[in-house]
Amino acid sequence: MEKYLIRGGKRLTGEVTISGAKNAAVAILPATVLSGDICVIENVPNISDVYTILKILEHLGASVRFLNKTTVEIDARHLNTTFIPHELTCNMRASYYFWGAILGKYGHARVSMPGGCDFGVRPIDQHKRGFEAIGATVEIVDGMLDVSAEKLIGNNVFFDKVSVGATMNVMLASVMATGVTVLENAAKEPHIVDLANFLNSMGANIMGAGTDVIKIHGVKELHGTNYAIIPDQIEAGTYMVAAAATCGDVLIKNVIPKHMESISAKLEMMGVKIEEFDEALRVSAERPFSKVDIKTMPYPGFPTDMHPQMAVIACLAEGTSTVTEGVWDNRYRYVSELQKMGADIKVDGKMAVIEGIEEFKAAPVKATDLRAGAAMVIAALCCDGETEIEDIYHIERGYEDIEIKLCSLGADIKKIDVPEISGAVAM
Numbered sequence: 215m216e217k218y219l220i221r222g223g224k225r226l227t228g229e230v231t232i233s234g235a236k237n238a239a240v241a242i243l244p245a246t247v248l249s250g251d252i253c254v255i256e257n258v259p260n261i262s263d264v265y266t267i268l269k270i271l272e273h274l275g276a277s278v279r280f281l282n283k284t285t286v287e288i289d290a291r292h293l294n295t296t297f298i299p300h301e302l303t304c305n306m307r308a309s310y311y312f313w314g315a316i317l318g319k320y321g322h323a324r325v326s327m328p329g330g331c332d333f334g335v336r337p338i339d340q341h342k343r344g345f346e347a348i349g350a351t352v353e354i355v356d357g358m359l360d361v362s363a364e365k366l367i368g369n370n371v372f373f374d375k376v377s378v379g380a381t382m383n384v385m386l387a388s389v390m391a392t393g394v395t396v397l398e399n400a401a402k403e404p405h406i407v408d409l410a411n412f413l414n415s416m417g418a419n420i421m422g423a424g425t426d427v428i429k430i431h432g433v434k435e436l437h438g439t440n441y442a443i444i445p446d447q448i449e450a451g452t453y454m455v456a457a458a459a460t461c462g463d464v465l466i467k468n469v470i471p472k473h474m475e476s477i478s479a480k481l482e483m484m485g486v487k488i489e490e491f492d493e494a495l496r497v498s499a500e501r502p503f504s505k506v507d508i509k510t511m512p513y514p515g516f517p518t519d520m521h522p523q524m525a526v527i528a529c530l531a532e533g534t535s536t537v538t539e540g541v542w543d544n545r546y547r548y549v550s551e552l553q554k555m556g557a558d559i560k561v562d563g564k565m566a567v568i569e570g571i572e573e574f575k576a577a578p579v580k581a582t583d584l585r586a587g588a589a590m591v592i593a594a595l596c597c598d599g600e601t602e603i604e605d606i607y608h609i610e611r612g613y614e615d616i617e618i619k620l621c622s623l624g625a626d627i628k629k630i631d632v633p634e635i636s637g638a639v640a641m
């Protein structure tokens with residue numbers, strides 16, 4: 215079992231380069247299926263979720279070849295199955311993008327239901343209603359999603375709930391449908407725009423991505439392309455908070471400052487200094503931090519995937535801060551772990567009420583999910599003493615080389631491999 219050992223109390227200083235966006239990569243890579251051709255994708259993050267997607271592509275019959283650390287060539291000319299078994303989908307949510315991509319290309323798919331972070335119930339009704347609106351039948355049998363259509367025909371789809379996954383999935387399924395599909399109340403996240411740009415670079419005709427109405431004129435076929443994925447908004451936000459919380463001074467490179475506005479605004483309200491450049495942000499801070507009130511919302515609102523990290527810096531602010539979760543039913547599993555480090559947080563319905571503390575105390579803690587894990591890393595960087603973080607596989611699903619990047623900023627973080635205790639006697 216791998217763990218991080220973090221000896222905190224050091225200001226982060228220097229420069230860090232942000233990797234390609236996880237939540238764009240995990241949709242764009244499955245979308246190569248639609249091309250039936252060779253695609254070269256650049257700025258691919260080296261994270262375990264990407265390796266899982268690439269394994270699924272190989273299972274489908276694609277040839278996958280890294281041309282360098284962040285560029286991957288996918289040859290999707292000779293795919294030979296539309297079935298994906300449980301062991302390939304159980305560790306990640308984004309395996310569900312193969313529903314839309316395979317359906318869009320072949321008219322049928324049989325894919326095991328997805329895994330991913332545990333935020334309470336994660337329904338798929340909006341994906342289903344989108345597929346059905348364009349002529350597919352959807353059934354869930356024995357943990358498999360069966361989706362098939364004699365012919366996919368464009369239609370209007372109104373989403374009752376703004377969903378990143380459903381917006382992307384129906385975009386994938388309808389890109390080669392006959393006629394026009396209009397997605398209303400669509401999600402507007404940067405990765406939605408990136409997927410649409412990628413599909414358009416393969417010959418699709420998609421307009422309006424980034425607004426809440428997306429119009430997709432079906433095309434007969436798509437072709438291979440060469441495409442670079444956008445930088446990761448959440449990885450950048452995580453380093454912004456880490457820089458600020460450690461009272462550091464860090465230049466964060468390869469970011470799109472526009473994507474960072476909601477995060478920058480809240481950090482600035484806390485007293486953090488942010489300088490904007492074309493493709494970089496410089497974040498520097500000194501305590502005291504002012505208290506903050508945050509409500510997570512779909513883009514361009516404050517991202518839910520920055521909730522646990524912001525809760526950490528809010529712990530170090532003066533007075534009472536609040537973080538209200540507006541996207542997921544339950545994103546508070548990080549709270550009990552932070553409490554082990556001395557945080558004073560009470561959860562009241564969907565709101566975390568956070569009383570400022572002087573400092574965190576080192577303790578053995580767990581990464582309960584990906585962003586909760588990032589939050590534990592930031593808390594550990596802020597406190598004297600050695601914090602041990604378990605279950606770091608969650609963190610490695612979404613952060614490329616996090617320990618290397620943090621060490622380059624002056625952090626003392628080591629990854630250790632501790633043998634599992636086996637043969638324990640049941641009491």
Ligand code: EPU
Binds near residue numbers: 336
């Ligand atoms: N929802 C429904 N029905 C659906 C789909 C979603 O009610 O059919 C609800 C969800 O229960 C939730 C809300 O709609 O309350 C938003 O869910 P969404 O579908 O937008 O989330 P997702 O596509 O499953 C993606 C990211 C998450 C991120 C959310 C919200 C990927 C692979 N995952 O999930 O990222 O939290 O959007 O922005 O893109 C992460 O990166 O750590 C992560 C969890």
